[in-house]
Amino acid sequence: MSNKDRYHRQTLFQGIGEKGQRRLLTKHVLIIGCGALGSSVAEMLARAGIGKLTIIDRDYVEWSNLQRQHLFTESDVEQQIPKAIAASNKLREINSGIDIQPVVVDATADNLATYIQAADLVIDATDNFDTRFIMNDLVQKYNKTWIFGACVGSSGMAFTIIPNQTPCLDCLLKVTPMFGATCDAVGVIGPAVQMVVTHQVTEALKLLSGVESKIMSKLLIFDLWNNHYQTVDVSRAKRDDCASCGKKPTYPCLSYQNRTKTEALCGRDTVQIRGKQYPLAQLADKLRLLGKVQVNPFLVSVEIQEKRVVFFHDGRTFVHGTNSIEAAKKIYYQIVG
Template sequence: MEDRYSRQKLFKPIGEDGQKEIGQKHVLILGCGALGTANAENLVRAGIGKLTIIDRDYVELSNLHRQHLFTEQDAMDQIPKVIAAKRKLEAINSQVEIIAHILDATAVSLKPYLAKVDLVIDATDNFDTRFMLNDLLQQLEIPWIYGSCVGSTGMSYTILPKQTPCLHCLLNDGPPPNGATCDSVGIISPAVQMVVAHQTTEAMKLLIGAKEALRTTLVTFDLWKNHYQMINVEQAMNRACPACGMDASYPYIQYEASTKAEILCGRNTVQIRANREVHLPELANHLKKVGHVKGNDFLLSMDYQSYRLVFFQDGRTLIHGTDSIEKAKNLYYQLVG
């Protein structure tokens, strides 16, 4: 019988021994959108032993230009992303054990699924979740590979607990709260593929134990402007970092630091409370890229699709037109970033 991995094993850094290692490893991918589906397909084709995929969302038509594994029928039927992905991945490689969870990932809900995981790949779409993931994986000492992309830009970085700067070290007190999103500035699929190429390659190095080959820099690029940069971040490691320092407190897995959501009874409205105050003029400038914004000294409001969103300076957002916390969170992260 022909060996499906023969060409991969001919690559000397992997070889027969490396292929055996890959086949014995368990990777968890958090997020099953553009980065998640492409990384999942790469790893399944490479012969990963076990793959867990986690996502809370379902397939929509606007996903199809950049998110692998999904079809028009999946979008029409509103199939949960992890279910649609699992079906396609099992058709690609029936030898891989694929576990799918429809889950809104929090520090509490995610932790049980991290047992006996060798590596986590970040394919999320917001920094609230990434900072939570960073704290949790630092606490559990599980390596992970950060990745993000928007427009024609992207970046990736490999994080080894106790050995490299963590995400909190790199971004200090957190990213600007009103960053660009795919919904505000769009995205082209080659930017996704560039990030995925870095993430999957780093994953394969880690899975076979080739740590000497790991990239120690933060890679950033803008494909449209022909920019590519490797940034040395070794000096960013902070001994006082609350996530990876000597006296780590893991602030982003504490309840007080989480983004909270609740349904407002009888109002077809969900309230989301972020863990930070909002600078209304800056947010207004950001939201104008998406739709018409009205406001005063106390709040901003805008209509988006069939919803009305009201943003308060204290970090609260009311999303009128739904009583689904998952839908409300998706809208919030799509628009706010």
């Protein structure tokens, strides 16, 4: 089947047309996070014919993800497949004509810089503000547009951040209260996810097909359950003294001392430790002496001391079953020495 047939309904839409579709096929989008937002954004963009998608995510598929995270299946859970890999496998079946690059790493200031520089557009699909602040500094530093999105419960928000034109995320936080709760604490419904995704993908299609004049300049905020929907003019929130987007930026979140090395993952009863890389096959042999082991090409996990410990190929470790960093470190060092 030709591209003309595949994208026929989209090219009939006057806002995109054949010229816009040709542009989409040449564009590269970086999606940071592949959970509820990221998996749905990736699917929509793949179906729309974005030429290349790079998907970065540090996690693997779990049972609680299936309620709202598109592209994942029970088989992915049973095999503990990393989300970026599982999503990419499905996306290649949806559209074999585009380039899809999965990256299973924790998004940090060091590894994100290269990916952001290579992309035409960055889409925020993360679940924490530490990563968002790193993204915020990097996109300002490298002059890349990014589309912020977040949701919790039945509420969500989205905003397109354009360097040198709009307020950045740090500016927004000074004037707009962000969600204090998390999905792990109060839950989330699928329609709220899809509302944010719809806005993010629509804005992406406008930007990538060359109709920047249609970009929504206001912050979108909604609560579907309570029938609340509004747009807020935040143009005056941009600050000349902002450390990320002001006249003399210092990009504070890119400095080493401001980075998180060990962290309790919000609401997940899990601690992440960034440590030494170990060959997974050798590690699996060692772990079998300690408990039940599961291994795939991307990670190895073991049940020990009523905790589940998961080692990733990039040197990260999840210790499930505790929010105590000290307790997690103790278990970690008991295993690796």
